[in-house]
Amino acid sequence: MATLITLSNLVVSDASGTRLVRRGEPIIGPGYIRCEPGFVFDEYDAEICWSGTMGKVHEVYSISRDTIWMILPLPELDGQVDLVIKIGGTEFKELLNISPGTNRQQSLARIISEVPELVRRRDYLTTLPLAEMFSETNILLNNSSAKIVYVTGSVGKTSTKEALDKLLRGNAEVICSTDSWNHAHETCSQIVSNISFAKVFILEQAASHLLPILGHHLPPDILLLTHLGEGHVSIAPDPLEVGKLKISLAERMIGGTIVWNGDSPALSKLVSASREHWVSRGNAVIEVRETDWPLFAARNGIDLNHRAQVESSGLALTNAMCCLLAAECLGQFVSKIPKDWPTKTPHRLEVQCVDGITLIKDAYNANPLSMRRFLEFVSKQSCSGRGLIILGEMLDLGAGSEASHQMLVELASPLASKLFLVGSIYEKLALDHYINIQRYSDSEELRNALFGNNDFLKQWKMIAVKGSSATGLRSVSDDLEREIRRIAGFTK
Template sequence: MTDMTPSAARPPLWTGDALVAAMQARAIGEAPDVCGVSIDTRTLQPGDLFFAIKGDARDGHDFVAAALAKGAAAAVVAQDRAAEFEGQGALYVVADVLDAMVALGRASRARSQARIVAVTGSVGKTGTKEALRTVLSAQGATHASAASYNNHWGVPLTLARMPADSRFGVFEIGMNHAGEIEPLVAMVQPHVALITTVEPVHLENLGSIEAIADAKAEIFSGLLPGGVAVINRDNPHYERLRKAAENSPAGRVVSFGETPGADVRMTRIILQPDQSIVEATLFGEPATYRIASPGKHVAMNSLGVLAVVEALGADLALAAIAMAEVTPPSGRGEQIRLPAPGGEIALYDESYNANPASIRAAMDVLAQTPVGLRGRRIVVLGDMLELGPEGPALHAGLAEAVAACNIDLVFAAGPLMKNLWQKLPLEKRGAYAPNAAELTGAVLGALRAGDVVTVKGSNGSRTGAIVAALKSRFATNAA
């Protein structure tokens, strides 16, 4: 028989009475305590509360029986489906499952004494969120969003999972359209709100870079009165963002970047293949720290991290030391060494997402990375999506970065990347295919020991499959 009670290793997250009150639920069977919250049976742990959320493709009610069989303490189900599951386990019956999870998230925020930060930006929000998780965890119990749980279900799920005794909370907030951030940040009610940068992403939905800046600035609307807005001083839209912050509940605006006058300012950076050394002034005080990730873009975001640390009232010196533990999240610059006949291939997995700024940043890292004997610098690129009418020109414009970063070969996939492919000189053309799946064979056949390769594309372009194929192929060679 499966143990459905919270274990000693996982103390109760919510009592049954608290769940009933927060969600205005009707309990069928006992109202058990739960030690976690889940919406996915693949990752569900015994003792979790399973929310049967109805998504675009799947209805969570189809997985309630599996969740209970796997050890879920209870399931949250809609009133019109509840009769299907009676007798299979404990149920919390509600009018709408997603609304119930939002209500539980709000209850979590209401009970919490944690210092909270909300993070958004066109580029780097997940890496920044993970860096904040790392440096704040060294100073107290820290709760942060899993993966990129930053949308209308990811934010309330993350809130609902926050332990009551958390000292810090870090929430990533994303958007594809104007008006999406405001209701999410209203749930989070942060003490600090950070915008990493504003770049031409989601142009298809928003129409202009100024509209993107305004949509990102919605994050300031949810600040608690007197909170702190943290803004990239180097971004061309800084003044627009600053004015939005000043018209919000923020009591203070803090800036970061290389621009003179930034509160957290980088004065020098030493870029190495596997790390970055940063010299900076932190609110007027000199500091030097190491980040276990390469790239100027990572170093720039580290300044924002330290600005947030100060705004939260945490220890800046300890945070700077903890920066040495910050590594890239999977699919966002993770470095992988692949054994190959005669040596190895260095792979940068950037396959999770892409836009013009992040592709240029990835090429900058590649330019700083030494190659082996007879090795080459190679990029494998999939389409950048949601760029609207400017998409073809933005793809073609990457040819300048290819030349500036001394990239030897480009492999391109997708109809938009064909615009880049056509701009490349013949000697830099590796191969082109209509999609990532059809490009994979050419990439596998071309790589050799000594090469350094970056794979990058929007998530919808499926370049992650090329990374998986590389891992599989060269692991086989190693054996």
């Protein structure tokens, strides 16, 4: 069966080819994006383009199934734009912040005159079978001093990965895995693409039957285990079974550090069974609990009041301690935490109040647990009976997908005047007895309902958006904010 391409790395460079800022920072001046498809075993070609405000599409580029990388000039736009990738009918988006500089046309002419696309060769790493990928990547690592940090768990791995990246920034040449691309072949791709200059790789790992193989061939120097609980359960419905896959990453570690969340009962059970083996191989095994924060802060000279900053960011205290311990193991002892660390990840329970409308954007990802937490937060908002909730479908839920979505609708419907449901899974549910529900097949159909009618948006006191990023609701929520501001007269 064919597997879709994933863009495993977006490398931002200026006109001279020098690597630019890390993810999340503004891009200043002329330059380009180098898009590297992951290890591809499929039959699809792809289209890629820039999409600006309100979905305006700019020049479309084609990427063949044989592409190793494609160079895209930055668009002539100011502000936030989406990099839109369409593969086999599925759309993926990457949000970037563009601030064009001067002499743009001259710089772009140089970029375009260089090789715009490199085509795949049989001897190039990304065409190798899986076992060879691991082997070749291992050889490169053995000839490098780079350190590998794996971050895994059911909840909190992305925010932990990004918080550690920010903590180390400026102190080491750090490569942090892109967005939520977190599978074994993408791990290989990001190491191979950046091994020539990277000193530290912070790589998120999703549940996969390949994890024991990854742990065997590419064991980390540091393993951060955040939490085990509900999440994407298509791999295994039992958190313990998922946990066994995740802790297999430590099976071949020698002289490394394993930091784990002692407040997770399932994780505690698994670690207790493996601790002796890990220690016998010279690994340090460190447990962190939320109640450890006062002692941990005192040992590190951290202001106890910084707890409020950590919690307001959405990062669990245990995961914050994981980050600080990992930084210490990497030789970057943090005696004073930056006041703005960690920052809240965009589209993770992001609340905007515009002209009397509360807009809640949480379209980074979605699973049953995060959906329930989102609805609990929404239930505490005052909207005077004028609330609109937009829910996208949850992906990778396996055989229990319909039941999980049915339960989600039952929880959400009483909280909203209107409940908009986006995705094909909702078409399969028996929802005719709900009078406040409207179903949409995809985000484009939803857009037609939301935009173009000022009175429709002005009637709400609260609009809350939640769904997996692949549903396209991330860009919809951003466009909602822009449209509300335009209607209010804040922007043209």
